[in-house]
Amino acid sequence: MKTATKVKTTGDATPNWDADPVLSVEHLTMRFGGLVAVGDLCFNVGRGDITALIGPNGAGKTTVFNCVTGFYKPTEGRIVMRHGPGRQDDAVEAVTASGLKWQSTNAGGVFLLERMPDHEISHKAKVARTFQNIRLFGGMTVLENLLVAQHNPLMVASGFSLGGILGLPSYKRAQQEAIDKAVYWLERTHLVERADDPAADLPYGDQRRLEIARAMCIGPQLLCLDEPAAGLNPRESAELNQLLKYIRDEHNVSVLLIEHDMGVVMEISDHVVVLDYGVKIADGAADAVKSDPKVIAAYLGVDDEAEIDVPEIRKDVAKVAAESDGATAAGSKKASARKAPAKARKPAARKTKAAAPAADTAFAQPLMATGAKAPAKRGTAKASARSQEKTSAKAPEKARAPKTAKAKTGTTGPAKTAAAGGAAKSAAAATPAKAKPATRKPAAKPAPAEASEIKIANSGDYPGKQPHGTRKPRAGGGNNLTRIKGIGPANEKKLNTLGTWHFDQIAAWKKAEIEWVGAYLSFPGRIEREEWVKQAKVLARGGETAFSKRVDKGDVPTSVPGRRGAQPKKTTAKGGKA
Ligand SMILES: Nc1ncnc2c1ncn2[C@@H]1O[C@H](COP(=O)(O)OP(=O)(O)OP(=O)(O)O)[C@@H](O)[C@H]1O
Numbered sequence: 001m002k003t004a005t006k007v008k009t010t011g012d013a014t015p016n017w018d019a020d021p022v023l024s025v026e027h028l029t030m031r032f033g034g035l036v037a038v039g040d041l042c043f044n045v046g047r048g049d050i051t052a053l054i055g056p057n058g059a060g061k062t063t064v065f066n067c068v069t070g071f072y073k074p075t076e077g078r079i080v081m082r083h084g085p086g087r088q089d090d091a092v093e094a095v096t097a098s099g100l101k102w103q104s105t106n107a108g109g110v111f112l113l114e115r116m117p118d119h120e121i122s123h124k125a126k127v128a129r130t131f132q133n134i135r136l137f138g139g140m141t142v143l144e145n146l147l148v149a150q151h152n153p154l155m156v157a158s159g160f161s162l163g164g165i166l167g168l169p170s171y172k173r174a175q176q177e178a179i180d181k182a183v184y185w186l187e188r189t190h191l192v193e194r195a196d197d198p199a200a201d202l203p204y205g206d207q208r209r210l211e212i213a214r215a216m217c218i219g220p221q222l223l224c225l226d227e228p229a230a231g232l233n234p235r236e237s238a239e240l241n242q243l244l245k246y247i248r249d250e251h252n253v254s255v256l257l258i259e260h261d262m263g264v265v266m267e268i269s270d271h272v273v274v275l276d277y278g279v280k281i282a283d284g285a286a287d288a289v290k291s292d293p294k295v296i297a298a299y300l301g302v303d304d305e306a307e308i309d310v311p312e313i314r315k316d317v318a319k320v321a322a323e324s325d326g327a328t329a330a331g332s333k334k335a336s337a338r339k340a341p342a343k344a345r346k347p348a349a350r351k352t353k354a355a356a357p358a359a360d361t362a363f364a365q366p367l368m369a370t371g372a373k374a375p376a377k378r379g380t381a382k383a384s385a386r387s388q389e390k391t392s393a394k395a396p397e398k399a400r401a402p403k404t405a406k407a408k409t410g411t412t413g414p415a416k417t418a419a420a421g422g423a424a425k426s427a428a429a430a431t432p433a434k435a436k437p438a439t440r441k442p443a444a445k446p447a448p449a450e451a452s453e454i455k456i457a458n459s460g461d462y463p464g465k466q467p468h469g470t471r472k473p474r475a476g477g478g479n480n481l482t483r484i485k486g487i488g489p490a491n492e493k494k495l496n497t498l499g500t501w502h503f504d505q506i507a508a509w510k511k512a513e514i515e516w517v518g519a520y521l522s523f524p525g526r527i528e529r530e531e532w533v534k535q536a537k538v539l540a541r542g543g544e545t546a547f548s549k550r551v552d553k554g555d556v557p558t559s560v561p562g563r564r565g566a567q568p569k570k571t572t573a574k575g576g577k578a
Contacts, residue, residue, distance in 0.1 A: 015285070017046030017271050020085055022222055022254040023068070023127075028077035030063050030278075036525040037063040038278040041077070045222065045271070047085065050248055050255040052265040052286070055275035061258040064275070065224055068256070069129045070118030077114065081125045083221060084108020128220035130211040130228060136199040142210055143195040146182035146217045178217075185213035189243065205236040212243065216253075223247065225257040229264045237261060241268050266290060277526045456498070464515030469505035470498035479503045483539060485547035486530030491521050506536035 021044035030038040038060040045051045053061050066072040068079055080092050084107030091105045095112055102111040102124065111125040121127050137145050186192040189209040194202060199210060208228060215223055228244075229237050245268060247253050259265050265272060265286065272289040274282040282292045289295055459466050478501020481492040495517070500506065509517065514533065518524045527533070535545050544552075 015046065015271070016049055017044040017051065019087070020047045021045060021080075021087065022047040022082055023256065024078075024080040024082075025064065025068070026078040026080065028064065028067060028079065029075045030060070030067055030072060031075045034528065036278055038067070038074075038275075039524055041275070041278070041280055043273045043280060043283055045254055045256050047082075047254055048248060048252050049270040050244060050257065050268050051271040051273065052269040053256060053258050053273050053275065054260070054262075054265055055281075058277075059275040060278035061275055062226060063278075065129065065226055065256075065258060068113060068121075069127060069224060070113060070116055070121040074114050079113040081111040081113055081121075081127060081222065082108065083111075083126070122218055122220075126219060126221040127224060128215035128218050128222070129224040129226065130208075130215055131226055136207060136210060136214070140199060141196050142186065142191055142199055142202065143179075143182055145199050145210060146185060146214055147178055150178040150181065150217050181217055181219075182213075185216050188216075188246065189213045190239075205232050208232065208236075209240070209243065212247075216247065216251075220253060223253050223255045225255065225259075227258055227260060229259055229261040237264055240264065244268055262290075277523050277529075279523065462516045462519035464512040464519070465510075466516050467500065467505070467509055467513040469502070469508070470495070470500045470517070472499070474499075474502060474505070479539070480551075481506070483545075483548040483551045484532050484535045485545065486526065486532060494521060503536040503540035507533060507540045509533050509536075 023045040025041055025043050028038055028041040029036065041060075041064065053064060055061055063072065067074045067077075078096065082088055082092075084105065086107055088105055088107055088110055091103060091107075091110045095101075095103045095110050100112075101115040101120070102109060111121075113121055113125060113127070116125065122129075137148065140148065183192065183195070186195055189212065191202075191206060191210055191213065194206065199207065202210060208231070212223075212225065212228065215225075225244075229240055232240060241264060244255055244257075248255055257265075257269075269286045272282070272284065272286045273280060274289060274292075274295050276294075281294045282289045284292075478496065481487045481495060481501070481503075484503075484506070487495070498520075500517075509527075509532075514527050515524070518527050521527075535547070538545055539548060
């Protein structure tokens, strides 16, 4: 399958979507009570581009659409629609300052969509949309559906009914134009034969195309399509691709689409924006986005460290470890107290890699290999666990082999962390211990030590308050944090670098601390949504959750496999028991 990821750029290599944006979403936030569905989102849609908005279930894509098309009034932010070329920055600022909703300009016009009701957005700003669940008038014919879409110009031409009743020439002309336009789009969508059939009688794929034809009848400059390929078979998907390219190329209509089918996305998109938990995690040409580790991680969920080797997290981990090494260089005892848990986790984490179900790779592949169906649905806590459960059951042992090999030949997770963070010593100490068990002397008891304060240079950059437990960790082996649904090994690793190892520490987090950790882990709002604190309270009391049971059963990849996460039993320094 051919990929259509050419990026139109201006002379100075600015991508088309920044140089000539038809739509700009600026600092868009949408809250539903305490839930931040979209948080401070910024992106552009280039004029004449097909832009895909992708992300796992619940990422906030439809909420963005609803804000752009006036179904929701955003909590915060500006949404600018432009008619005519260029950014028209001065005009945009002038309209913003004036309190008006839109203004004509020499280039065309600028429209502030967050100030406009939905009917004005479609008829004045010329933004048309289709819905995730088809919304046609089932009892009307196919043709009538397209004429209803042109109700406004017809009403105007008829002088709001009278001209229609009297059969004035201006009305007749407008009526004929409406019919011509409808027939044109019926031909383009291969529905002309069905013009007189009730819309509800059409097969599903035809209804999807009819929705697009109807949207095109308002003469949009921006066409917003919510999952247009949902439920289509491969032939219909290919036809849809052709139709969307035709709309872009022959009518210079810009397209913004939400789509889970990566085959469609990667084949036709000029530009891809990726959301996860309402936050933008990637934005660029399709080729660049599909191999972005953060995107793969979002689709994978956060449960599998073996596949989610996110450089950003590795970098953070290395930085924090290096800094805290520096801070504790004076007292090696102190340093050993902090490193102890890393040692304790090492073998377990290695097992995780070996046991990680190959099925997870199947999530990543469609993103990497264009043309395959994507794992559309969310991979994190909810669906990731579900899909892992489903796929791990299916994954034959053989299929796991390459991954195991990869895990073995590569550096193991914690070793990587240790090496990267300048804690190579502890990794080295752990390795011979495993390699030569027969000759190995009984391990010396870790020297008693006080847990040292861990400082991260940019701790003040996050909103809220850094939890105490992450500044002065308790020594000793920690709890298996991956028993909390939603943390996963990659985030556990990052949290552990700060020293938060115990359920009771997480159970004690207050609102400001949750905010800080959410920002540190780059997903504001998610800790609340996944109720980490509530889960931690149960686990701290020795209880179980549905998810922790699945982890303990071995159904979900974890950093410490085994019954109840095979908690390290070590006692070390003053901190006492884990
Ligand atoms: N009207 C609403 N009231 C309360 N919460 C809402 C509302 N609309 C959306 N949400 C919440 O906002 C979050 C984002 O939902 P949204 O439907 O935008 O995601 P999505 O990325 O489109 O998901 P999907 O791919 O499943 O359609 C979800 O947690 C959802 O439950």
